[in-house]
Amino acid sequence: MKNLFDVSGKTAVVTGGSSGIGAMMAKGLLSNGAKAYITARKLERLEAMAEELSQYGECVAIQADMSKVEGIEAFVEEVSKHEDSIDILINNAGANWAAPLEQFPEKGWDKVMDINIKSVFFTTQKFIPLLKAAGTSESPARVINIASINGIRNSGMPTYAYSASKSGVIHLTEHLATDLASSNINVNAIAPGLFPSDMTKQIVENDGMADAAIKQIPRGRMGQPEDIAGTAIYLSSRASAWLTGKTIALDGGMISTA
Template identity: 50%
Template sequence: MTDSGMFEKLFDVSGKVVLVTGGSRGIGLAIAEGFVRSGARVYICGRNAEACTLAVKELSQYGEAIALPANLGAVDGCRSLAQALGEQEDHLDVLINNAGALWAETLAEYPESGWDKVFDLNVKGSFFLIQALTPLLEAAASPEDPARIINIGSIDAFHVPKHETYAYSSSKAAVHHLSRHLAAQLAPRSITVNVIAPGMFKSKMLEGTLERRGEEAVLAPVPLKRFVAESDMAGTAIYLASRAGAYVTGAVLPVDGGTATTL
């Protein structure tokens, strides 16, 4: 007979050490708030130190949040962040790779600088941060309760977008595949790697599209006819980070109101 206490704590993440990149706004802030409210100690990383400080001030009313600003578009920034975290913690239970960039431009005018900015942060930054943090993740890992890496992908990686966001959609497809590759490599070390692929979240990235097309047109292909909510993202991340998600690795979970089923 299974211990009933295990079921009562299936989604418990209290006491876990969590790092959320891109955590000062949007999806990252929503996920960070979910973990803080659930009793985790959450480190917020973003490029803008002031924005990180403001986010931590907001989150601290619910629990424990600490700012660790860094530029993750450069390998040195990834290593510096890992070093800074290692000076405060001897392990890391959960890494949320959410920091990302988008660049939209016509095919004829798409700049190399825009392409590099997107890939440097979305793909290279995620990989080298994982590389730098693997020792801290291993220190938290066990077969029964693995350390968790959760990469934020996109449903744009499932289909060809109508917008000219060539680097963004390509980078998110790379994140999905890289995550599966890392899941296979890190499983023997009791570290899981999964992807949350959100649909349309009311973020800064979506502002231009909403202004041009309007909410009704934007939501037309979404079966559940609403935007991704903060609780949708936080809840999925907590599931993957808790006992409930301990045996899940190499998965890409769409959080998109059913949009992926209509593509």
């Protein structure tokens, strides 16, 4: 029972790992003895984050465009040059687009859907051989999909593609979990609430908006790096070996008050 949350020696892949909660989860895994591959589209930012995270453990940066299947395939091929198996895949890369209903553009819809839901499916699909190679009955490989509480309830914001895509992530998580359980691969999701990130900076950096948002959170604060990292570690460790197909709302109780 002493090592229930041990992730030392495991190899993780974190998409969208150059900033925000992706970097927070990568840091948590690295700090607890895992090796991490992080990917993002912008190389300079990605390499800077990999250098920063390398003080906590072995962190490898691989540039990739996860919105396209060919980009996903190239990324998996590059990881496969270094690893015969992958213990943890965190599908975190995401995008958002806000526009009034009458003006919401097709390019915004497609951009969000390509990275938020299409990439989750095809990244998982392409990594199946490496995940199978790592998983056993007692210690399954893990896929962790990053959804959002806005995939569970109406955010009240004109982010139609984002909400729809994150709802899709939650359902896809259940579907993949059912199909991959026999391959010793657990699939779960985290639905974060308000965390500081590029996607939420308009709220976080505006005192009035931040205060209003925090008033809706029973715990009285926004999420911290330890919150998302701790949940990712739980979903990656022996402690969650019998948990699959579930979405954990990590929001300080926000949606419970709706």
